[in-house]
Amino acid sequence: VRAGGFGARRIGFLAAVAVALLVALVPLLWMLSTSLKTNREITQDGTLIPHSFTFDNYANLFRGRSFGSYLTNSVVVTSASVAVALLLGTHAAYALARFRLWGGLERYLGFALLVSRILPPIVIIIPVFLTFQTLHLLNTRLGLIAVYAAFNVAVVVWMMESFFREIPVDLEEAAMVDGDTRFTAFRRIVLPLAAPGLVATGIFAVIVTYNEFLFALVLTSTPGAETMPVGAATLIGRINVDWGAMSAAGVIGALPIVVFSILVQKHLVRGLTIGAVK
Amino acid sequence: VGNYADVLHDPVFWGSILTTGEFVVLAVTLETVLGLLLALLCAREVRFVRAIRGTLILPMIVTPVVVGIVFRLLYASDVGLTASLARAFGLDPPEILGTNSGAFLGLVALDVWEWTPLLFLILLAGIQSLPTEPFEAAKVDGAGAWRTFVDHTLPMLRPTILVAVTLRTIDALTTFDQVYVLTRGGPGNATQLISIYGYQQFFSFQLYGYAAAMLLMVALVVLVAAGFAVTLMRRRRV
Numbered sequence: 001v002r003a004g005g006f007g008a009r010r011i012g013f014l015a016a017v018a019v020a021l022l023v024a025l026v027p028l029l030w031m032l033s034t035s036l037k038t039n040r041e042i043t044q045d046g047t048l049i050p051h052s053f054t055f056d057n058y059a060n061l062f063r064g065r066s067f068g069s070y071l072t073n074s075v076v077v078t079s080a081s082v083a084v085a086l087l088l089g090t091h092a093a094y095a096l097a098r099f100r101l102w103g104g105l106e107r108y109l110g111f112a113l114l115v116s117r118i119l120p121p122i123v124i125i126i127p128v129f130l131t132f133q134t135l136h137l138l139n140t141r142l143g144l145i146a147v148y149a150a151f152n153v154a155v156v157v158w159m160m161e162s163f164f165r166e167i168p169v170d171l172e173e174a175a176m177v178d179g180d181t182r183f184t185a186f187r188r189i190v191l192p193l194a195a196p197g198l199v200a201t202g203i204f205a206v207i208v209t210y211n212e213f214l215f216a217l218v219l220t221s222t223p224g225a226e227t228m229p230v231g232a233a234t235l236i237g238r239i240n241v242d243w244g245a246m247s248a249a250g251v252i253g254a255l256p257i258v259v260f261s262i263l264v265q266k267h268l269v270r271g272l273t274i275g276a277v278k
Numbered sequence: 279v280g281n282y283a284d285v286l287h288d289p290v291f292w293g294s295i296l297t298t299g300e301f302v303v304l305a306v307t308l309e310t311v312l313g314l315l316l317a318l319l320c321a322r323e324v325r326f327v328r329a330i331r332g333t334l335i336l337p338m339i340v341t342p343v344v345v346g347i348v349f350r351l352l353y354a355s356d357v358g359l360t361a362s363l364a365r366a367f368g369l370d371p372p373e374i375l376g377t378n379s380g381a382f383l384g385l386v387a388l389d390v391w392e393w394t395p396l397l398f399l400i401l402l403a404g405i406q407s408l409p410t411e412p413f414e415a416a417k418v419d420g421a422g423a424w425r426t427f428v429d430h431t432l433p434m435l436r437p438t439i440l441v442a443v444t445l446r447t448i449d450a451l452t453t454f455d456q457v458y459v460l461t462r463g464g465p466g467n468a469t470q471l472i473s474i475y476g477y478q479q480f481f482s483f484q485l486y487g488y489a490a491a492m493l494l495m496v497a498l499v500v501l502v503a504a505g506f507a508v509t510l511m512r513r514r515r516v
Contacts, residue, residue, distance in 0.1 A: 016316075017316075017319065017320070020334065023391065024334050024391075027348045027352055028336065028337075030348070030351060031344075034351055034357070115504075119497050119500065120452040120473065120496060122452060122454065122476050123494065123496070126493065210341070211341045211342055211343075213342060213343050213455040214454050214455065229343040232343050232344065233346075236347060236459055243351065243354065246351070249347065250351075253341050253343060253347075254340045254341050258339060261339050265332065269399060272335065272396070272399060273403055
């Protein structure tokens, strides 16, 4: 009886997992397959594997449209804002974790930073839009970098603070007795110990920033500053029925972040769940 | 101040609040149930778990705008996967995005596809970090799988579930990108979530004060929910 039950459970498990994997993958494969079909084949009855492969849909994205510059903008904006945020955020997080402010203010400071992450972006965007209008930061990569860096600083501080708290103070104090300044002790002792948290936080920030759409949509409207998600979405708005171009735009739009995820896959799960599981 | 009064008397505002509420409740419930089921299934499978996780993560990494594109390609009444499947079974292709309930449920399905993996990841980590002793004891006592789940797994997992659901709810309340690409709130107002409505009031109709008043009220609600979530997380950490 035992063995039979085990076998049935095993089959049930495998079937459920197979269904889950199919459901996760088939929609993405459908987009990939559509992007490789000619427009004539797309409108015929669909098969998952194209009969005649074509890369025309992709070539058109880079020839007639600005997908090359969307890609550059996305990469520049994402890497610059995450780098700035990690640099500023780790220091701020360390300060919040180690120093006491007047009246226990440090606790409220941490929460205040978090608010900017939790508030619906659509709420924050109205004042940002009006401010950028005055400062002539609309349609610039610098403007986007500033906004994303601000968001990411909040994320980095919030996550890294708890990592720093778990590192025993004795280690730094010992180093400082041996002649380190607090800053060198932070760099030599604390930062390496917090590296796993730093990596996970960085991964999380890169994914969220690359994928961000609303701010980029509102704050940019020229190919000189528009990011990949905006480029893909506005293309869709204009073409409507050119399914080949639409699916190619989708594939190209998602490709950089999927490639990034594969590169960092060892730390990916931690990066994605860091806010909740930590 | 007049703006606030106007908002409160705007039936479309209340309509989109209701739509958002229905969307969040339906989507997050489905995601939690499915995510929990998957996590329970995979919890003891050491060998497969990495590959399964690696694949299931994909939907939540793919750019939300692109997820909108993916589902437009699925739902398209002429060239979509659903249409092709329907024809293969000799049925008429369904007009998913053309009808009110079809578009709304289609949007829920999109959200479930995209975010069940997050619930799965969080709950899986939660299950794997549970102590093993209670389960061994339950086995010795001869408890069945269902009893063990109700008596031990569920109570111990409750804080994790609560955090995961709250996090997901906060994010779901401000869903924007996917709707923008999939339906733009249509047909009619069937998928007009509050973020889409606010965006339109502000950028299409230039009603700055009105939109600001509306969104501030929404923000207040979200903040209260978030404060609740943070308190929960803090308590867990201690």
